[in-house]
Amino acid sequence: MTMKPTAARAPKVGFVSLGCPKALVDSERIITRLRSEGYQIAPDYDGADVVVVNTCGFLDSAKAESLDAIGEAIAKNGRVIVTGCMGVEEGRIRAEHPGVLAVTGPHQYEQVVTAVHDAVPPLHDPFLDLVPPEGLHLTPRHYAYLKISEGCNNRCSFCIIPSLRGDLASRPVNHVMTEAERLVKAGVKELLVISQDTSAYGLDIKYAESQWKGQPLKARFLDLCNALGDLGAWIRLHYVYPYPHVDDVIPLMAEGKILPYLDIPFQHASPAVLKAMRRPAHQEKTAARIAAWRKICPDLAIRSTFIVGFPGETEDDFQFLLQWLKEARINRAGCFKYEPVEGAVANALPGAVPEEVKEERWHRFMAAQQDISIELLREKVGRTIPVLIDEIDEEGAIGRSQWDAPEIDGAVYLDGETELTPGQIVQARIIDSDDTDLTAELA
Ligand code: SF4
Numbered sequence: 001m002t003m004k005p006t007a008a009r010a011p012k013v014g015f016v017s018l019g020c021p022k023a024l025v026d027s028e029r030i031i032t033r034l035r036s037e038g039y040q041i042a043p044d045y046d047g048a049d050v051v052v053v054n055t056c057g058f059l060d061s062a063k064a065e066s067l068d069a070i071g072e073a074i075a076k077n078g079r080v081i082v083t084g085c086m087g088v089e090e091g092r093i094r095a096e097h098p099g100v101l102a103v104t105g106p107h108q109y110e111q112v113v114t115a116v117h118d119a120v121p122p123l124h125d126p127f128l129d130l131v132p133p134e135g136l137h138l139t140p141r142h143y144a145y146l147k148i149s150e151g152c153n154n155r156c157s158f159c160i161i162p163s164l165r166g167d168l169a170s171r172p173v174n175h176v177m178t179e180a181e182r183l184v185k186a187g188v189k190e191l192l193v194i195s196q197d198t199s200a201y202g203l204d205i206k207y208a209e210s211q212w213k214g215q216p217l218k219a220r221f222l223d224l225c226n227a228l229g230d231l232g233a234w235i236r237l238h239y240v241y242p243y244p245h246v247d248d249v250i251p252l253m254a255e256g257k258i259l260p261y262l263d264i265p266f267q268h269a270s271p272a273v274l275k276a277m278r279r280p281a282h283q284e285k286t287a288a289r290i291a292a293w294r295k296i297c298p299d300l301a302i303r304s305t306f307i308v309g310f311p312g313e314t315e316d317d318f319q320f321l322l323q324w325l326k327e328a329r330i331n332r333a334g335c336f337k338y339e340p341v342e343g344a345v346a347n348a349l350p351g352a353v354p355e356e357v358k359e360e361r362w363h364r365f366m367a368a369q370q371d372i373s374i375e376l377l378r379e380k381v382g383r384t385i386p387v388l389i390d391e392i393d394e395e396g397a398i399g400r401s402q403w404d405a406p407e408i409d410g411a412v413y414l415d416g417e418t419e420l421t422p423g424q425i426v427q428a429r430i431i432d433s434d435d436t437d438l439t440a441e442l443a
């Protein structure tokens with residue numbers, strides 16, 4: 001039997017959060033709950049009574065990283081609880097790290113909290129560690145992720161997320177709005193709307209209506225965007241699939257109600273590859289559709305991710321993708337070399353692409369994307385735009401335009417502006433550009 005430490009002081013929990021923004025939101029929820037119970041969050045392994053590792057299980061490389069993180073936490077602290085996507089593989093985790101105290105799966109908040117209680121009981125002091133009403137966030141104070149649903153109804157052949165996280169489960173729209181409003185009241189200037197499939201929001205709950213500010217509001221993508229747009233913060237949409245009704249939100253972007261930004265994970269453009277990938281809403285005319293969106297909202301920035309070297313991808317398919325990329329003028333793109341994920345049906349597809357071909361295509365893709373990015377950013381020089389300041393260093397302020405999401409896109413450098421503060425929105429004139437970033441001066 002292992003002794004539970006009895007804490008005369010507030011017990012401390014260490015937290016390691018791996019994976020995507022959705023996992024980050026899960027971590028924030030767990031931390032918020034623990035803080036509300038009087039736990040403190042330890043900044044390092046040494047000061048923690050127990051360490052929670054929120055794992056990612058999306059790719060084999062992510063699983064390896066998760067197993068390493070668990071190993072490190074055990075070596076440095078010894079008392080470790082595992083949660084997150086990789087938690088569904090408890091046997092594998094325990095085989096490699098038999099010392100873990102508990103293993104729970106993705107969004108099993110209650111089980112994680114119970115495991116923490118078992119490992120180190122909470123101190124009961126109602127005056128201790130009061131949590132701010134907006135909850136606790138791992139992002140800087142001026143932006144926050146807003147998760148609108150869990151799970152996914154699609155079955156893309158390379159992805160195991162639906163088997164890890166289940167089918168689409170949308171949050172009631174008044175819950176989403178309450179959280180969003182609380183965040184904005186607490187000083188958040190930018191809300192990043194996330195889920196596995198943002199434009200499918202509400203489908204599972206039949207667009208259920210709830211009351212918001214004394215009015216009925218439907219759990220529908222467009223209605224949600226409209227309502228969020230009234231909060232006075234930057235609203236950025238991530239993980240949007242190009243279903244036909246996405247056309248409806250473009251006018252909101254043109255009006256300035258939500259940011260002129262769409263993160264659409266296209267993954268490919270060749271119809272044959274998209275079919276093999278079983279992508280939702282894939283259609284051959286997306287480049288024409290993007291052009292039509294830009295007619296309504298000329299400032300629209302599109303960020304996307306792509307996979308090269310998917311089984312069966314021919315040189316012609318790849319050329320098609322490059323051509324499409326140029327035609328669609330995708331502003332920002334990440335590219336992954338296809339990696340088989342254990343349990344994904346794509347692994348059984350014929351036509352595996354050799355590693356050196358994947359590598360070579362990846363380089364060609366990145367070079368093509370860089371040319372597009374240079375051209376699109378150069379077109380911005382001379383314009384005056386709002387810039388949200390993220391950080392200040394000794395050389396000046398570093399911010400972002402409305403076309404740039406935190407962490408994944410570019411920055412706007414305001415040299416010499418050391419007096420600005422993070423979270424401030426300033427007007428700035430763009431004076432220079434390169435392949436990813438802009439340089440500007442206060443207007
Ligand atoms: S849309 Fe496809 S890639 Fe995205 S989570 Fe669902 S199944 Fe996975």
